[in-house]
Amino acid sequence: MGKRTPLFELHRQLGARIVDFGGWDMPVQYTSQIDEHHAVRRTAGLFDVSHMCVVDLKGEHTRAFLARLLANDVNKLKQPGKALYSCMLKESGGVIDDLIVYFLTETFFRAVVNAGTRDKDLEWIREQAKDFEVKVTERTDLGMIAVQGPQAREKVAQLLTAEGAKSALALQPFFGAEIDGWFIARTGYTGEDGFEIMLPARDTPRVWKDLNAKGVVSCGLGARDTLRLEAGMNLYGNDMDEDTHPLESGLSWTVAFEPATRKFIGRESLEAIKAKGSPRKLVGLLLEDRGVLRSHQKVVVGGIGEGEVTSGTFSPTLERSIAFARVPAGAGGQVQVDIRGKLLNARVVKPPFVRNGKSMIQESNT
Amino acid sequence: MSNVPTDLKYTKSHEWVRNLADGIVEIGITDHAQHALGDLVFVDVPEAGRKVTAGEACAVVESVKAASDVYSPVAGEVTAGNPDLATTPEAINEDPFGKGWLMRLRPASSAALASLMSAADYEALLKEEGA
Numbered sequence: 001m002g003k004r005t006p007l008f009e010l011h012r013q014l015g016a017r018i019v020d021f022g023g024w025d026m027p028v029q030y031t032s033q034i035d036e037h038h039a040v041r042r043t044a045g046l047f048d049v050s051h052m053c054v055v056d057l058k059g060e061h062t063r064a065f066l067a068r069l070l071a072n073d074v075n076k077l078k079q080p081g082k083a084l085y086s087c088m089l090k091e092s093g094g095v096i097d098d099l100i101v102y103f104l105t106e107t108f109f110r111a112v113v114n115a116g117t118r119d120k121d122l123e124w125i126r127e128q129a130k131d132f133e134v135k136v137t138e139r140t141d142l143g144m145i146a147v148q149g150p151q152a153r154e155k156v157a158q159l160l161t162a163e164g165a166k167s168a169l170a171l172q173p174f175f176g177a178e179i180d181g182w183f184i185a186r187t188g189y190t191g192e193d194g195f196e197i198m199l200p201a202r203d204t205p206r207v208w209k210d211l212n213a214k215g216v217v218s219c220g221l222g223a224r225d226t227l228r229l230e231a232g233m234n235l236y237g238n239d240m241d242e243d244t245h246p247l248e249s250g251l252s253w254t255v256a257f258e259p260a261t262r263k264f265i266g267r268e269s270l271e272a273i274k275a276k277g278s279p280r281k282l283v284g285l286l287l288e289d290r291g292v293l294r295s296h297q298k299v300v301v302g303g304i305g306e307g308e309v310t311s312g313t314f315s316p317t318l319e320r321s322i323a324f325a326r327v328p329a330g331a332g333g334q335v336q337v338d339i340r341g342k343l344l345n346a347r348v349v350k351p352p353f354v355r356n357g358k359s360m361i362q363e364s365n366t
Numbered sequence: 367m368s369n370v371p372t373d374l375k376y377t378k379s380h381e382w383v384r385n386l387a388d389g390i391v392e393i394g395i396t397d398h399a400q401h402a403l404g405d406l407v408f409v410d411v412p413e414a415g416r417k418v419t420a421g422e423a424c425a426v427v428e429s430v431k432a433a434s435d436v437y438s439p440v441a442g443e444v445t446a447g448n449p450d451l452a453t454t455p456e457a458i459n460e461d462p463f464g465k466g467w468l469m470r471l472r473p474a475s476s477a478a479l480a481s482l483m484s485a486a487d488y489e490a491l492l493k494e495e496g497a
Contacts, residue, residue: 033430034405222404222431290452292408292428314407314430321408340426 001025005050006143006201010208014218021221022116024051029220037226037316039217040190041357044149046208046216047224051115054139054198055125062109065132066101069125071246071264073256077103081175083187086254088113088124089266093245093273097121098236098254100187102176110183112144114236128265142183143204147216148194148227150357155214156184156195159207168195189224191231191355226313229322232284232351238295239282239310239324247273248326250282250351278329282310284351285323285335286361289344293323298338299346301331309337317354318361324351368398368492371463375479376488377439382463383482386470390445391479394467395427395436395458398492403429406455411447411468418444418471420478425468427458440478442471 002025011018016027027048029036039045057065066074072086082103088096097117102110113121126136147156157165164180171177173193176185183198199207212218225235232250234240240249247255247270255270256262287293293312300306307327315322323346327335336343352360370376375383380399384392400406408428418424423435424444447469451457458466473479483491 028431029404032405034407226430290408291410292433294433314428316430 003051005048006204007048007050007145007208010205011048011218016218016220019221021051022114024115026051027218027220029222030218033220033222033226034316036217036219036223040149040192040219040223040227041317041354042149044147044151044155044194044216045190045219045223046211047146047148047219047221048144048204048208049146049196050143050201050204052144053113053115053118053121054142054144055111055113055122056137056139057109057111057125057129057134058107058137059132059134060107061132062107062134065129065134066109067262068132068264069128070099070101071255071266071270073262074101074103074109075262076256077101079175080104081171081177083174083176083185087240087246087251088121089245089264089270090242091266091269093247093266093269094242095236095240095244095246095249095251096124096242098234098240098251102185116237139198141201142198143201144196144198145204145208146188146190146194146196147211148188148190148192150193152192152194152216153186155211155216156197158214159210171195189231189233190227191233191352192227192357226316229311229313229324230315230317230352230354232353234282234324235311244326245270245273245278247278248280248282250324280307280326281329281331282324282326283331284349284353285309285312285325285337285346286318286349286353287321287323287337287344287346289346291321291339291344293321293337293339293346299325299327300336300338300343301327302335304328304330307331307335315353317357318359322353368396368401369463370396370398370485370489370492372485374463374485375439375482376485376491377437377482378491379437381436381439383439383479384463384467385479389476390470390472391440391442392467392470393436393439394462396488397462400459400462400466403427403432403434405430406458409448409451409455409458409468411451412444414444414446416444418442427455427468436468438471439482440471440473441475442473442478444469444471446470
């Protein structure tokens, strides 16, 4: 038996199929993965993300600590409530995890890290925090749900007080705030508008049922994966890990080399890689033949070399297969993917594949 | 509960076999199998004329989540793959014992069918597997 979130019993009652996910018993789907996916693109869907780890960081030197810990620059966070996406790197530049950090006050930041990396992340964060006298507290008392889709914010607002609803609907993208006793953030992992809500664990089943009653569809981790891949968002462990660095993982945009005075962990290694040019890069692939791209399939780049699919799936929105692949830096245009011994044609495209319900794929002129 | 028609034969790997006229058999995956796989999005069926052995992987069904091989329950020669599944793989989810058939073949030996599981045996297997 794996670890269970406060919503586990409710998932079972709702008929979810439960699978192991990083040591957690999680719902992979309730009815149909494709229907759940479309609910998020067209109306609103609801995910249990309570397995993710909320870490509160407190102390006078928290900002300085995060400026050292994270590859993205926490000093970009000037307004309270603002969130930042970043990788946490080893000295080698390898990715320990990706996370979101919220700036709440000068002495209080909140990070959300992945479930599967929870233990090593906490160990690493605590080790690095020592020099900065930052207090690290894991918030196991909180549950977390994600409500995503074009109708998501309005559905959540219906559960709040009049004043709370006003505050929640006024949140700008990538901002969070304490509202009616919940921490509500306008963030997500689907490419749709919506909220991620941290709330007392014991309240999560009631809130889930209330949202279901308002027509918000229960969605499993299966739909979460197809949605995030369509949205061009990386999955830790698939698309990057401790043996790969952000510059070959489509995450250069999250590494803040400026100002040069900020000495974050991993900086020296990344500067050396950047100076020579990374030999590999992460790209989006669109399969032109029939079939389904899956992680670890070989990618053949004519005349240049080989790469590998890191995440692949069938895109319910595009009704064709899409993937991320790590390929030689010179790759572009047409490539081939080895699927069960057959070389099938795929096209290199720039993620995201889908954003706010719409295809972002330009049909090729060839 | 999975649907298990009594007029079909079954395998441990969740294929079904229907005896058609003229010594031809029709093969598909069971209701239990389609349910376990989830929404099917791609199907690769064998071409007519291909010779297969019993237990040989001869078709592929892919759901959003994963790809699975389908094994021929008996040895023989394929007479047809279901041409409609290329555009409507969801037919397997909707009608696994009907429109969702995968292939038809002429068994090398008419005795081969006798070794397959009855509906009652297959139901017992599902119970054992906790389905």
